[in-house]
Amino acid sequence: MKPPAFEYHDPVELEPVLELLRRYQSEAKILAGGQSLLALLNFRLTRPAALIDINRITGLSYIKEKPGWLYLGATTRQRAIEFSPLVREKLPLLAEATRLIGHLPTRTRGTIGGSLAHSDPAAEYPVVLTALDGELVARAESGERVLKAGEFFQGLMTTALAPDEMLVEVRLPAMPAGSGWAFEEFSRRHGDFAIVGVAAQLSVEGERCASARLAAAGVGPVPLRLESAEQALKQGGLNQRTIAEAAARAAEQTQPTSDLHASAEYRRHLTRVLTERAINRALERARGTRS
Amino acid sequence: MAAHRFIGQPVKRVEDMPLLTGRGLFIADLPVANPRHAAILRAPYAHARIVSIDASRALNAPGVHGVITSEDVAKLTRPFAVGVRAPVKYYCMATDKARFVGEPVALVVADDRYLAEDALELIDVEYEPLPAVTDPTRAAAPDAPLLHEEVGTNIACRRKMTYGDPRRAFEEADVVVGAEFKFPKISSTPIETYGVVASYEPGSGVLTIWANFMGPFILHSLLARALNIAENRLRLIVPPDIGGSYGIKTSVFPYMALIGLAAMKIGTTVRWIEDRREHLLAASSGTDRAAYRELAARKDGTILAMRARWLDNVGGYIRSPEPGCSFRPIGNWVGPYRLQHLEIDAGVVMSNKCPTGPNRGYGCGHLYFEIERLVDMLAEKLGIDPAELRRRNLIQPNEFPYRTPTGGLYDSGDYPAALERALKIADYGELRREQAKAREQGRFFGVGVALAVDPSVSNMGYISVALDPEVRGRPGYLPKSGATEAVSVRVDPLGKINVILGSTPQGQGHRTIIAQVVAEEFGVSLDDVTVTDEMDTFTRLWSVSSGSYSSRFATVGASAAAVAARKLKAKLVKQAAYLMEMPEEALEFADGQVRPRAGGEPALTLKDLAGRVHWNASALPESMEPGLEATAVFGFPEAKSPDATDRVNSSNTYGFIAEVMAVEVDPDTAAVKILRYVSVHDAGTIINPLIAEGQILGGALHGLGGALYEELAYDEDGQQLCASFMDYLVPTASDAPQLQIEHLISPSPFTPLGSKGLGEASSMTAPAVVANAVSDALKPLEIEITELPITPSKLWQMIEQARSRKS
Amino acid sequence: MSLRRKIRLEVNGETREGWAEPRKLLVDFLREELGLTGTHVGCEHGICGACTILINGEAVRSCLMLAVQADGAELITVEGLAAGGKLHPLQEAFREHHALQCGFCTPGMLLTAYDLLRVNPSPNEEEIREALSAVLCRCTGYLTIIKAVRSAARRLPADTGK
Numbered sequence A: 001m002k003p004p005a006f007e008y009h010d011p012v013e014l015e016p017v018l019e020l021l022r023r024y025q026s027e028a029k030i031l032a033g034g035q036s037l038l039a040l041l042n043f044r045l046t047r048p049a050a051l052i053d054i055n056r057i058t059g060l061s062y063i064k065e066k067p068g069w070l071y072l073g074a075t076t077r078q079r080a081i082e083f084s085p086l087v088r089e090k091l092p093l094l095a096e097a098t099r100l101i102g103h104l105p106t107r108t109r110g111t112i113g114g115s116l117a118h119s120d121p122a123a124e125y126p127v128v129l130t131a132l133d134g135e136l137v138a139r140a141e142s143g144e145r146v147l148k149a150g151e152f153f154q155g156l157m158t159t160a161l162a163p164d165e166m167l168v169e170v171r172l173p174a175m176p177a178g179s180g181w182a183f184e185e186f187s188r189r190h191g192d193f194a195i196v197g198v199a200a201q202l203s204v205e206g207e208r209c210a211s212a213r214l215a216a217a218g219v220g221p222v223p224l225r226l227e228s229a230e231q232a233l234k235q236g237g238l239n240q241r242t243i244a245e246a247a248a249r250a251a252e253q254t255q256p257t258s259d260l261h262a263s264a265e266y267r268r269h270l271t272r273v274l275t276e277r278a279i280n281r282a283l284e285r286a287r288g289t290r291s
Numbered sequence B: 001m002a003a004h005r006f007i008g009q010p011v012k013r014v015e016d017m018p019l020l021t022g023r024g025l026f027i028a029d030l031p032v033a034n035p036r037h038a039a040i041l042r043a044p045y046a047h048a049r050i051v052s053i054d055a056s057r058a059l060n061a062p063g064v065h066g067v068i069t070s071e072d073v074a075k076l077t078r079p080f081a082v083g084v085r086a087p088v089k090y091y092c093m094a095t096d097k098a099r100f101v102g103e104p105v106a107l108v109v110a111d112d113r114y115l116a117e118d119a120l121e122l123i124d125v126e127y128e129p130l131p132a133v134t135d136p137t138r139a140a141a142p143d144a145p146l147l148h149e150e151v152g153t154n155i156a157c158r159r160k161m162t163y164g165d166p167r168r169a170f171e172e173a174d175v176v177v178g179a180e181f182k183f184p185k186i187s188s189t190p191i192e193t194y195g196v197v198a199s200y201e202p203g204s205g206v207l208t209i210w211a212n213f214m215g216p217f218i219l220h221s222l223l224a225r226a227l228n229i230a231e232n233r234l235r236l237i238v239p240p241d242i243g244g245s246y247g248i249k250t251s252v253f254p255y256m257a258l259i260g261l262a263a264m265k266i267g268t269t270v271r272w273i274e275d276r277r278e279h280l281l282a283a284s285s286g287t288d289r290a291a292y293r294e295l296a297a298r299k300d301g302t303i304l305a306m307r308a309r310w311l312d313n314v315g316g317y318i319r320s321p322e323p324g325c326s327f328r329p330i331g332n333w334v335g336p337y338r339l340q341h342l343e344i345d346a347g348v349v350m351s352n353k354c355p356t357g358p359n360r361g362y363g364c365g366h367l368y369f370e371i372e373r374l375v376d377m378l379a380e381k382l383g384i385d386p387a388e389l390r391r392r393n394l395i396q397p398n399e400f401p402y403r404t405p406t407g408g409l410y411d412s413g414d415y416p417a418a419l420e421r422a423l424k425i426a427d428y429g430e431l432r433r434e435q436a437k438a439r440e441q442g443r444f445f446g447v448g449v450a451l452a453v454d455p456s457v458s459n460m461g462y463i464s465v466a467l468d469p470e471v472r473g474r475p476g477y478l479p480k481s482g483a484t485e486a487v488s489v490r491v492d493p494l495g496k497i498n499v500i501l502g503s504t505p506q507g508q509g510h511r512t513i514i515a516q517v518v519a520e521e522f523g524v525s526l527d528d529v530t531v532t533d534e535m536d537t538f539t540r541l542w543s544v545s546s547g548s549y550s551s552r553f554a555t556v557g558a559s560a561a562a563v564a565a566r567k568l569k570a571k572l573v574k575q576a577a578y579l580m581e582m583p584e585e586a587l588e589f590a591d592g593q594v595r596p597r598a599g600g601e602p603a604l605t606l607k608d609l610a611g612r613v614h615w616n617a618s619a620l621p622e623s624m625e626p627g628l629e630a631t632a633v634f635g636f637p638e639a640k641s642p643d644a645t646d647r648v649n650s651s652n653t654y655g656f657i658a659e660v661m662a663v664e665v666d667p668d669t670a671a672v673k674i675l676r677y678v679s680v681h682d683a684g685t686i687i688n689p690l691i692a693e694g695q696i697l698g699g700a701l702h703g704l705g706g707a708l709y710e711e712l713a714y715d716e717d718g719q720q721l722c723a724s725f726m727d728y729l730v731p732t733a734s735d736a737p738q739l740q741i742e743h744l745i746s747p748s749p750f751t752p753l754g755s756k757g758l759g760e761a762s763s764m765t766a767p768a769v770v771a772n773a774v775s776d777a778l779k780p781l782e783i784e785i786t787e788l789p790i791t792p793s794k795l796w797q798m799i800e801q802a803r804s805r806k807s
Numbered sequence C: 001m002s003l004r005r006k007i008r009l010e011v012n013g014e015t016r017e018g019w020a021e022p023r024k025l026l027v028d029f030l031r032e033e034l035g036l037t038g039t040h041v042g043c044e045h046g047i048c049g050a051c052t053i054l055i056n057g058e059a060v061r062s063c064l065m066l067a068v069q070a071d072g073a074e075l076i077t078v079e080g081l082a083a084g085g086k087l088h089p090l091q092e093a094f095r096e097h098h099a100l101q102c103g104f105c106t107p108g109m110l111l112t113a114y115d116l117l118r119v120n121p122s123p124n125e126e127e128i129r130e131a132l133s134a135v136l137c138r139c140t141g142y143l144t145i146i147k148a149v150r151s152a153a154r155r156l157p158a159d160t161g162k
């Protein structure tokens, strides 16, 4: 299990990265945290002609507050996100999801950009982005564009990034006041990819649900925004009946497949269970009955 | 016996310091001069004819020193001898066909592992894929794809055995319970993978192989024969540290042959460190088993008889020491119960999966899963509490030594006391009350009990029950038996003690245990004793049964050390008597000196005595051997070969395990949560409770892994589905339940210290106790667990089906 | 193929240099070029944790990093944990509680626990378990390791983890 040979570039600025991407097109891979890519290389399941290591580019690792938003640089380490007071305050859902990614030693290296660009359908960050309608900034030599989470994840481990584009920034709306959040995940062991994961963030006004953001991981080729469940909550309010209804709708919306660890039916069922749990926990937090 | 200073004490291990500071010496750390590195090309098909192999491009690749292909293997080696009569040809690499995904088909030796792996990609192999079969029942069917044409069937061995009069017992029984069972293919996957280094010296013709091999050393002869070299030209050396084995590293031997061959043919020192993918695809595992078992009993719960038939799936080739999977527990086939009538139909079948071998609990996890599940089913049927039903069937303390109907000789024990102890610690009554409450609330709360007789120190003879008694009775058949271990004890000129073992520990702290035993015997401090293991077949005393497997060390190794120490003490007393001019009978060795039995002076310390004997050897009379050394080879007289009725004492000491577990099943996710786990062991005298507890904790988690998480799964075509640790789910620190351990001590009458083995311990009970607890939790839905692992997905499906049945 | 590069880093307080092809894994570089065989290889895909070391004070998998990426970094491996011949409290506690058997996972366990105690000097049992679930051990069943880490946490001065 040793990587095949490759050309190696580790520029200290972004421009040469973009130039290399243009030159190699899909023959090159960007090496961010490497917590998935290095494993794939060791298994020789990928054999890029070149690796473009972006770890030496200093300007790509940051967490910035903008009005109503947090901007995170692509190479911001999961570990930095986990321990960031700003993220805990403004985006507690992201903080909670982060603690479920692998283990601390893999979060030391793993980056938010890498995780999103890798776009494993069972991973935590893609589903948070999907739930929150996050934005992704892609840059090429020819310019920059901003993609919505919904258009970024295109299929099983494929994104809307063009071969000459690099994900440089991730933008997430800060959590509005009076909201609650929860990331519920069922995996067979701690630190594994989820069999199913559900991200929830709710804003509450009395019994009314002012906004609901729900998405599920592990139930299809891309993270699934649970729109009809969100609808149900917004229309029916926050009583146990509506919550159960929302969870049932969530399950209906999924199109999971079976694998070694779980059958499709079980995944669908888990979506219902976890959606319900996530909504309830988010609700408790919104109402201040849970921290 | 006087109070012990060291035996029974939680002595900290001498092994720890280097391991804690990164100075251990594992196979991959061994400093070898100029090694070249091997990588192995493996079959992508479960079953395929190898049409051609062209390695010419690989040979010309940068840094490559040589290639070994199936052609070389067919020409230069012989197949390993197998333990059955079926003419299975098991070579160290595929020759004609590949019979499982991951089977070696070629090997490259290069300057480093990276280059070797590069070159593998340049080897062109043409395969003709053949239909594959992976399920044991399907593989045994007459129309199944045939793995070995020369065998003519996939069934490697089948034995029908009868003990007592099971037919009558079943006829006369009031109730019979029976069920089909499936046990998964699991591997304890040591964190250190296999590793082999080989070097050939053409001048002397000696092939030296370093490997993290754990024995048994019967495989030394097999290796020499496979490699066509004389046994006294084959030197096996085991590095000081082995990173876990749990049985799995027995099966590194085909790679020892392959790397040995590469070293001889290519003429360089060859080093091969298996990677994790190779390990999960192609190292070893226990068997998956399909079984049917039934119990016959009277209304009062007395179990009269048992019938079982099974198919053990040994994968692509049956290799030594298989079919141990089926027969290793033969002496304890009845478990702790008094039943006398038994009918067994044991089948061992080959299929397109990775070959098997010993895995912690070898054959016993399967056995007790089936028996203990049935005992619970019987209890349910009779309306008797499962603990009570067991109580009514246990062998009683006054019956030891107890001869089982299959020939086992249980040395000692108090099974009822151990069961009561476990029930008491778990507060069984309270658990049942909690359960009643939980059930009222619609929760799934379950309590399980499981018992096991824990065999240790395999008698090498058991394996020959794979052959019909008629075959064993033929003239010229050489019977096999025994279980020995040799230990040497020496005193150096300054009176310090060196002990030399022939064992191959993989974390069990042999050096510490022996230091305790020897320091105790001599009455010296632990620091005065240095123990060396590091097996080397050129310098250590060893025999075919040597090695560290079947929980044998605390029994046979410690016994050999005690006997060697006593021999040496006797010698020292004799020498001292001469030098002190006193009658030998008046002297004794105690507290590190030879002194008058009556006490007082004069005394000769070990140091003084050693000095005199070493430095002035001629002071001793000619009739007295001047050396300060003694060796003992310890064996068991009861380790006989099987008799004509297939009775054999398959192990030499038998401990006992009683376990109680409480679980709750989440009705929404079907996740199993272990709330309480109590494990009571009787392994005779415990030499080091720290180490003993460590063995039990580790064994329990292996058992739980197999029960709840792990399975080396294959799809229909024989593709292996878990070639990484992402898919082969090893339990983590978050998954380990609290475990309360207690010991009862019934010393073995067959060992000088009274010790028995417990290295496999709870690995053989954990699957049974979890399955019983989960079945009990789901009793309202009438769910019986008869298949492992109990994954949430599968369990949820069962719950759903049961719910729809009910409504 | 890319050319070998010179790598200069600090390991256990000493400056070390070596050469490596870009594809060389950091763990192989440590073991083969620098002779530091205390760091073990168990899976080469980031799951077993046997290869865990500290880089700039934080635990990482050295099988999921290229050696060239560590150029200029400060590393601590298991060989550097005991200072001046005195065992680190974690090492002491592992010995005390029989938290190692074969010792193969031990380097990874120690450094993972070290990192935990640095970010959380008094973890509860749940937190210890969660942190240690980063490293697989097949021998001990983990309970003694959990105990050892808890007792080391009590022994360590709360602020340093050193």
Ligand code: FES
Pocket (backbone or CB within 6 Å): C040, C041, C042, C043, C044, C045, C046, C047, C048, C049, C050, C051, C052, C061, C062, C063, C064
């Ligand atoms: S070897 Fe790096 S995590 Fe297993």
Ligand code: FES
Pocket (backbone or CB within 6 Å): B191, B243, B244, B507, C099, C100, C101, C102, C103, C104, C105, C106, C136, C137, C138, C139, C140
């Ligand atoms: S001590 Fe052997 S793997 Fe942990």
